[in-house]
Structures are given as C-alpha cells and as structure tokens.
Amino acid sequence: MNKRIYLDNAATTKTRPEVVEAMLPYFTQYYGNPSSVYDFSEPVKEALAQAREIIAGSIGAKAREVYFTGGGSESDNWAIKATADAYQSKGRHIITSKVEHHAVLHTCEYLERQGFEVTYLDVDEYGVVKLDELKKAIRPDTILISIMFANNEVGTIEPIREIGEIAKEHGVLFHTDAVQAYGHLPIHVDDYHIDMMSASGHKVNGPKGVGFLYIRTGVKIRSLIHGGAQERKRRAGTENVPGIVGLGKAAQLAMEDMERRARHESGLRDYLMARVMEEVPYTRVNGHRTSRLPNNVNFAFQFIEGESLLILLDGKGICGSSGSACTSGSLDPSHVLLAIGLPHEIAHGSLRLTLSEENTKEEMDFVVDSIKEIVQRLRDMSPLYEDFMKNRK
Numbered sequence: 001m002n003k004r005i006y007l008d009n010a011a012t013t014k015t016r017p018e019v020v021e022a023m024l025p026y027f028t029q030y031y032g033n034p035s036s037v038y039d040f041s042e043p044v045k046e047a048l049a050q051a052r053e054i055i056a057g058s059i060g061a062k063a064r065e066v067y068f069t070g071g072g073s074e075s076d077n078w079a080i081k082a083t084a085d086a087y088q089s090k091g092r093h094i095i096t097s098k099v100e101h102h103a104v105l106h107t108c109e110y111l112e113r114q115g116f117e118v119t120y121l122d123v124d125e126y127g128v129v130k131l132d133e134l135k136k137a138i139r140p141d142t143i144l145i146s147i148m149f150a151n152n153e154v155g156t157i158e159p160i161r162e163i164g165e166i167a168k169e170h171g172v173l174f175h176t177d178a179v180q181a182y183g184h185l186p187i188h189v190d191d192y193h194i195d196m197m198s199a200s201g202h203k204v205n206g207p208k209g210v211g212f213l214y215i216r217t218g219v220k221i222r223s224l225i226h227g228g229a230q231e232r233k234r235r236a237g238t239e240n241v242p243g244i245v246g247l248g249k250a251a252q253l254a255m256e257d258m259e260r261r262a263r264h265e266s267g268l269r270d271y272l273m274a275r276v277m278e279e280v281p282y283t284r285v286n287g288h289r290t291s292r293l294p295n296n297v298n299f300a301f302q303f304i305e306g307e308s309l310l311i312l313l314d315g316k317g318i319c320g321s322s323g324s325a326c327t328s329g330s331l332d333p334s335h336v337l338l339a340i341g342l343p344h345e346i347a348h349g350s351l352r353l354t355l356s357e358e359n360t361k362e363e364m365d366f367v368v369d370s371i372k373e374i375v376q377r378l379r380d381m382s383p384l385y386e387d388f389m390k391n392r393k
C-alpha cells in the first residue's frame with residue numbers, strides 16, 4: 001500500500017470541497033470591503049451575517065455574541081488577556097489546568113510575568129480536571145477559570161457542565177478552549193454556563209487562520225487588536241471574508257452529520273484500539289476510556305521512542321503524532337502525558353492517532369500491522385527491552 005493514511009486530524013483537517021466552493025466567490029466576485037457603504041458590499045455583509053448566524057445557532061448563542069478571529073490561538077489569547085485586563089480591579093487570580101493547549105498555558109505564563117497569579121489544576125490519571133481542587137482553588141480575587149472542553153492530546157472530555165456550574169455559583173467567568181470539541185461534540189453555551197469559548201476553522205474541515213470567540217452578553221472584555229470598528233469594535237481588521245464564509249459552511253456541515261461521523265470514527269477507533277491492545281504487548285491507552293473524543297486514541301508503547309515510531313510510520317505513508325504538533329521538534333515529553341502521571345520514559349513512547357470520516361477499516365488493519373511490526377523492530381534494538389526480557393526469565 002503506497003497510499004497516504006492521514007491520522008492527524010487533531011493537528012489539522014482537510015478542508016471539505018463544499019467549503020472551498022462556498023469560499024471561492026468571495027475572492028474574485030464579492031470582494032467588496034464589508035465596512036463600505038455602497039451596494040457592491042451588500043452581499044459580503046450578508047455572507048458575514050449568515051456565517052455568524054450559523055455559528056451562533058450551532059452553540060445556542062446569539063449572533064452578536066460571536067466574534068470572528070484569526071483562529072484558536074488568537075481566541076484563547078484574547079479571552080484570557082482581555083479578561084485579565086478588564087477585571088483586574090476585581091482581582092488578579094486565574095485558574096486553569098496543567099493539560100491545556102499552549103495557547104492557554106503560555107498566555108497564563110505571560111500574565112504571571114505581569115503580576116497575575118495562576119493556579120494550574122492537577123488532573124487524574126485519565127486527564128480529568130479534579131473538581132474538588134477547582135472548588136478549593138477559587139478565591140475572592142479569582143476572575144477567570146479557563147479549562148478546555150476536550151484535550152487535544154489524550155482526547156479526554158472535561159466535566160464542562162460541572163465546571164460551568166461551579167464558576168457560576170462563585171461568580172467567576174468561565175472560558176473554555178473548545179477547539180477540539182467544536183463540531184465533534186454537541187455544545188450549548190447556556191447548558192454548560194460557558195461565558196467565553198474558543199473554536200478554530202481548520203480543526204473542523206474548514207480553512208486555516210480563522211476561528212471565533214463566543215463572548216456572552218454582559219462580559220466586559222477589552223479588544224486585543226486595536227484599529228477599526230469591525231466585530232462590534234472588539235476585534236479590528238478587515239474581516240477575513242472568504243475564511244469566515246468557509247468557517248460558516250464547515251460549521252453547518254459538521255453540525256448536520258455530527259452523530260453519523262462520530263459513530264463512524266469511534267467505531268474504527270475502537271477497532272484499532274482493540275487490535276493494538278490485543279496484539280502489541282506492554283502497551284497502554286492514555287486518556288479516558290469513555291469520556292473521550294470520538295476520533296482520538298493515544299497509546300504509550302513501553303521501551304520505544306515515539307519519534308522513531310513516527311518516522312517509520314511515515315515511511316509507510318501513515319501520518320500520526322507523538323502528542324501535539326506544537327511540541328514535536330522538542331525533546332521534552334508532552335506536558336499532558338506527564339500531568340496524567342506517566343513516567344518520562346513511557347511518555348516518550350507515545351503515539352496519537354486522530355481519525356476522520358474518510359478513514360476505512362482496511363486502513364486501520366494496515367496501521368495496526370505496521371505498528372506491530374515497527375514496535376517489535378524498535379524493541380529488538382532497545383537495550384531496555386533486552387534487560388527487561390532477560391529479567392523476566
């Protein structure tokens with residue numbers, strides 16, 4: 001098989017052809033600036049309004065609570081920095097978790113250097129935030145809780161409803177990075193008491209470089225990008241019209257067949273997982289068994305280096321990841337795997353595979369056969385494995 005098998009949909013997804021098709025007229029035909037007054041810009045304004053309606057509808061929000069951004073990282077930065085800015089007279093304490101995406105973690109670290117205090121909550125062995133620790137961490141000067149909806153590495157879905165309730169009870173704002181969850185899981189901002197929510201186009205078969213931040217009416221939040229009056233004066237810059245149209249289309253398609261897609265992906269994922277666990281010894285699955293994104297599996301193979309495994313899988317046309325795309329290239333093991341309690345040497349042997357609706361059972365069989373062969377080959381070269389096998393006898 002010389003085909004490419006793409007299993008890195010947590011890093012990015014293929015833009016659906018229908019999405020590209022929806023975007024195209026907004027490059028060459030409807031290219032007017034939506035801020036202009038003439039008639040030529042009317043269809044452009046309408047397209048923006050329509051995309052905003054679709055997205056608002058997809059999370060139970062009002063259209064004017066949806067702000068388009070340049071993607072997930074910008075939405076996270078904006079939510080956290082601008083809340084810190086607007087609410088610092090009330091307090092300078094923020095709560096987040098140890099397993100957040102770097103867009104959240106590095107923003108919090110930046111704020112610490114500006115004199116804010118940040119509590120990084122522990123998670124249990126499955127990657128679930130500890131709710132009793134959250135309750136204990138809340139102080140009179142806590143202004144924000146930022147906990148992700150679902151983890152991009154181990155796939156664990158956090159108890160968002162409970163976190164939202166705790167935040168509401170204590171009068172603390174709640175932001176969630178829903179970049180991995182949006183379009184894959186049902187989300188309703190009122191049911192979950194979410195005040196702010198980040199999402200990104202390219203993680204839901206939409207274009208790259210566009211996303212949105214939901215901001216509940218009444219939340220005081222400053223601009224991150226200063227300039228023109230776009231996005232209700234909260235996010236300046238001429239709108240990325242084709243990108244926003246594409247995001248709207250991707251959202252619409254994702255909502256239409258979320259259940260069917262989740263069933264297909266989790267079916268294949270469970271099949272892959274069962275075969276690997278049965279046929280590759282000294283392997284564990286990281287993340288929660290059931291409260292988990294439908295398309296995610298994360299393995300740790302003892303006695304091997306995840307990076308070597310990735311390179312050899314790549315040689316067979318299989319695209320996987322050792323954790324998050326952001327940490328690859330660095331030799332540090334993933335902060336998420338360390339937070340769930342994996343020792344360094346096991347965290348190093350991790351492999352994340354994230355499926356899409358295009359994957360097939362034949363692909364899964366080829367992937368399992370390849371993993372089996374490569375893991376055995378790497379173990380045969382490992383002195384650790386040799387010692388382990390000798391001591392066992």
Ligand SMILES: *Cc1c(COP(=O)(O)O)cnc(C)c1O
Nearest residue numbers: 071072073101103152179180200
């Ligand atoms: C990909 C990702 C981001 C960053 O989104 P971009 O649109 O690439 O900036 C943030 N958070 C999570 C959980 C992600 O998976």
